[in-house]
Amino acid sequence: MDTKQYILSPREAHAAEQQWRIVKRSVDARQRELKVHLTVLTDEEGRPVEKDDVRYTKYEAPVFQDVHEAKRQVIIIGAGPAGLFAALTLIEHGIKPVIYERGKDVSERKKDIALLNRNEGLNPESNYCFGEGGAGTFSDGKLFSRSKKRGDMQRVMELFHYFGAPDTVLYEAHAHIGSDKLPTIIKRMRKCILEHGGEIHFETCITSLKDISHQPSAVSQTPVILAIGHSAHDTYRMLAAEGVKIETKGFAMGVRIEHPQELINTIFYFKNRHLDNSTSRHAENIIQYIGNASYSLVTQVDGRGVYSFCMCPGGHIVPAGSSPDECVVNGMSASHRNSPYANSGMVVQINPEDIPGDDPLRGLEYQEALEREAWKQSAISSQPSAAPAQRMKDFVEGKASKSLPACSYLPGIVPSRLDEWLPAHIGKRLQQGFRDFDKKYHGFLTNDAVILGVESRSSSAVRIVRDPETLQSVSTPLLYPCGEGAGYAGGITSSALDGINAAKKIAELAQ
Numbered sequence: 188m189d190t191k192q193y194i195l196s197p198r199e200a201h202a203a204e205q206q207w208r209i210v211k212r213s214v215d216a217r218q219r220e221l222k223v224h225l226t227v228l229t230d231e232e233g234r235p236v237e238k239d240d241v242r243y244t245k246y247e248a249p250v251f252q253d254v255h256e257a258k259r260q261v262i263i264i265g266a267g268p269a270g271l272f273a274a275l276t277l278i279e280h281g282i283k284p285v286i287y288e289r290g291k292d293v294s295e296r297k298k299d300i301a302l303l304n305r306n307e308g309l310n311p312e313s314n315y316c317f318g319e320g321g322a323g324t325f326s327d328g329k330l331f332s333r334s335k336k337r338g339d340m341q342r343v344m345e346l347f348h349y350f351g352a353p354d355t356v357l358y359e360a361h362a363h364i365g366s367d368k369l370p371t372i373i374k375r376m377r378k379c380i381l382e383h384g385g386e387i388h389f390e391t392c393i394t395s396l397k398d399i400s401h402q403p404s405a406v407s408q409t410p411v412i413l414a415i416g417h418s419a420h421d422t423y424r425m426l427a428a429e430g431v432k433i434e435t436k437g438f439a440m441g442v443r444i445e446h447p448q449e450l451i452n453t454i455f456y457f458k459n460r461h462l463d464n465s466t467s468r469h470a471e472n473i474i475q476y477i478g479n480a481s482y483s484l485v486t487q488v489d490g491r492g493v494y495s496f497c498m499c500p501g502g503h504i505v506p507a508g509s510s511p512d513e514c515v516v517n518g519m520s521a522s523h524r525n526s527p528y529a530n531s532g533m534v535v536q537i538n539p540e541d542i543p544g545d546d547p548l549r550g551l552e553y554q555e556a557l558e559r560e561a562w563k564q565s566a567i568s569s570q571p572s573a574a575p576a577q578r579m580k581d582f583v584e585g586k587a588s589k590s591l592p593a594c595s596y597l598p599g600i601v602p603s604r605l606d607e608w609l610p611a612h613i614g615k616r617l618q619q620g621f622r623d624f625d626k627k628y629h630g631f632l633t634n635d636a637v638i639l640g641v642e643s644r645s646s647s648a649v650r651i652v653r654d655p656e657t658l659q660s661v662s663t664p665l666l667y668p669c670g671e672g673a674g675y676a677g678g679i680t681s682s683a684l685d686g687i688n689a690a691k692k693i694a695e696l697a698q
Contacts, residue, residue: 213360255384267321269414269670269686276690290318365522441534493620496532513558550648575603650674
């Protein structure tokens with residue numbers, strides 16, 4: 188089939204999306220007037236294909252086999268995107284997946300997260316990091332990856348759509364499902380796995396590779412996909428103790444910043460032009476058609492990258508720690524992205540040589556030390572999950588914030604001098620980075636924005652070394668490290684794709 192490209196106004200693009208089969212969509216805010224770029228599927232005569240024309244399938248639907256009595260099985264540790272998509276792929280190939288997940292199913296996990304947001308305690312095994320669906324389930328659900336060479340990323344989007352994601356995931360340049368919608372999709376994936384003969388064991392934490400079965404050398408007999416996520420620090424330590432080769436890798440740490448969404452819309456959609464009442468109404472109409480503005484910012488400061496990460500328009504900041512004596516923050520958005528706040532991680536690149544020593548786990552220890560410091564800074568509050576915070580301009584100018592603005596972070600924020608206790612190679616670079624961003628987007632550096640500490644789980648600080656061809660651990664045969672926790676992915680979609688690739692490799696070797 189052929190396609191045709193259109194450059195339309197937001198209103199025209201919105202109308203076209205209701206009628207035509209869209210292949211790709213992106214918003215262009217670089218010019219004086221906002222435009223939407225649409226690529227549309229066309230028929231043999233060059234006319235746009237109607238949205239619901241059944242003659243043109245969106246994609247080839249998956250075919251899942253019955254694996255109840257399958258002779259081959261694969262153990263999967265972790266039910267995040269890497270683990271779930273690996274399981275679905277194995278079933279397509281007639282192999283039975285057996286999943287072990289340390290956390291709870293997504294419905295029970297919701298209850299623990301609600302308690303956490305109400306400052307009623309953290310469950311170390313069921314929270315924003317651990318549980319069915321992984322960290323991404325309640326952390327916005329953005330389906331975007333910069334990876335172009337790891338495989339068929341579009342197939343990941345198609346599987347999400349097959350299990351209930353909206354049509355937009357098939358064509359949006361920065362597709363998004365939303366933390367309110369993802370749990371239902373995860374449940375459908377679980378139902379599919381179980382109905383076709385797979386197994387899922389919740390609240391089962393693997394404390395040794397030998398625990399996987401009662402056999403003394405289980406890993407040597409059954410393939411194991413290791414999809415543990417970036418926060419399973421105890422599992423990393425277990426693996427290192429049992430001789431699995433692990434190395435330090437680069438990662439990033441910093442803060443989470445929150446602006447009023449209206450300000451972000453003005454800066455990034457309307458070039459900071461003054462909006463009178465008439466123009467403001469026009470702006471509201473545009474946002475109705477294309478959604479709240481997002482941003483992606485990057486600069487270099489003293490040889491290290493400073494950049495935005497996991498930007499959540501119309502979102503909320505959430506407590507993302509996995510231990511009661513640490514403070515970690517992250518961001519999320521519901522599907523409509525309609526809160527009055529816009530938040531993003533703002534992080535600084537950290538290379539292995541930036542941390543003294545040669546312990547392959549030293550990056551984890553560095554993360555944990557800063558997370559504990561953030562917790563100490565907020566411990567003066569009676570709110571167990573409160574986060575230390577400072578107004579943005581005060582942080583850059585090295586001043587105490589006499590008050591804090593309203594914030595989406597439900598457990599509460601506590602005034603703190605982040606400019607003093609953040610390590611200099613992080614804090615100083617963030618300060619200069621904010622100045623750089625304001626030069627290009629005037630108004631971004633403002634005391635109407637607030638920063639919270641710390642954003643420390645943007646990626647794994649270790650890599651479980653694997654053979655690039657077989658995808659197996661170089662030290663432990665038939666152990667397949669994959670996903671973000673293994674150091675080979677950076678989000679929902681790239682983790683899902685890495686899980687698919689691991690499952691396919693196992694299926695190839697089993698033939």
